[in-house]
Amino acid sequence: MDDLTSLRRAHGPVTRSRLVRDLTALGLTDGDLVMFHTRMSAIGYVAGGPEAIIGALGDVVGDRGTLMVTCGWNDAPPYGFTGWPQAWQDAVRAEHPAYDPELSEADHSFGRLPEALRRRPGAVRSRHPDASFAALGAAAAALTADHPWDDPHGPGSPLAKLVALGGRVLLLGAPLDTLTLLHHAEALAVAPGKRFVDYEQPVRVDGRRVWRRFRDIDSEHGAFDYSCVVSGGQDPFEAIAEDMLAAGIGCRGRVGAATSYLFEADEVVRFGVGWIEEKLGAAP
Template sequence: MDELALLKRAGGPVTRGRLSQDLTALGLTDGDTVMFHTRMSAIGYVAGGPQTLIGALSDVVGERGTLMVTCGWNDAPPYDFTNWPQAWQDAVRAEHPAYDPELSEADHDNGRLPEALRRWPGAVRSRHPDASFAALGAAATALMADHPWDEPHGPGSPLARLVAAGGRVLMLGAPLDTLTLLHHSEALAEAPGKRFVDYQQPIRVDGEGGGERVWRRFHDIDSSDGAFDYSPVVLEGQDPFEAIAQDMLAAGIGSRGTVGAADSYLFEAGEVVDFGVTWIERKLGQGADAGQTGEAG
């Protein structure tokens, strides 16, 4: 979309000051710890791009507040590389760079903001290669520390710490199916047929000269293809996270407003997780142990 179309959408440039006013009207406030998801084009023409948006968010939450994003790793080896011909596998194992919180790019599918925030001076990124998060502000180190290698969306994860800190989730024009915190609900929910994946990625372990590059095996819910088969309980073609979020809004959870030109939502993180766990367990059947395990090498 060109600049003129974006300008028309929002009725003019969306500046740092305008963003701050809109975010405050939505309910964001000083001292908040907030995980945010953004679709920049939905907001309109943001004068200055990600730098302006991060600046406005920082203005509103203040020095006591913290911003958080989901990053992932854009250039991680695919889960199924262990099914490639042996010579190809050997080449990857020999030379694929290890995950580096400072150098490895955030997943491009998450938009421009995660990469911008994780590069911001003072930002802290978690150690997990596939499910990394980044944070900026007073609680950044506490949120990101010791991200569990296995079940990185579950207890002890940055998502769990966001909830424990009384954090919030802000959707700035982002589709509701990108509400990453619901992966924490999936990790906690007890319902039949929970799906897991095992995979291998290179990391560095502590040591002299930057540490040793090693390949480590990881275990997690299947956050790519879905931790559960939701097809019996959602409409055909509907994303399950969107269905959960729409039911959550219908139940009066979360506030809605406009930031720039974007329909935006602000949720309490604890309410999101509690609603998600209850929704999954009620819809899919409560109390069963994990059922299927996907093997990716």
């Protein structure tokens, strides 16, 4: 999309002050702890880019509030490298840098905002290499501390703490299928056929680079086979979110040119667990 088209879609430049007005109208408020997902192209031309968006979010939640994003690790070794020729594996094991919360880039597929936020002065990032989260604000340290090595989307994770601390989730122009908090619902749900992945990645322990084995739900391909309950190739998280909205959970509004959503984290997880267990509990 060219700049002129973007400007027309958004009815002019989307400035920091306009973002503050739109976010406030959507329901975000002072003191909020909010995990956010952003698709900048949907918002329109944002004057100042990611820094303007982070600045506006910070203006709204204030000094008592906290911003949180999912980061991952852009340069993590692929899960399947253990199937490569032995010489290739040996080279990776010998020289692949360890995950570093301060230096390792956020996954580029998550957009520009996670990397921009984790670089902000005062931001804190969790220790898990594959499922890291970053936060900025009053509750940042509490959210990211002691991220479990295994089951990193489950109990004790930053997602679990987001729920426990009364957090919210903002989809700022991002589609419903980006509702990462539903991975926490998957981790908690009791239903047949839950899928897991085991993988190895290098981390630093007591100052030494070591290869560690991790276990998690399969967040890449889906913790469950939803094909029996979701039709037409629809993403299961989109289906769950649409049913949530239809049930009156969450609110919808416009920020810039973007359709945006604001959810209460505890309601997302409660609904998500119930949806998965109801839909898949009797699945063959």
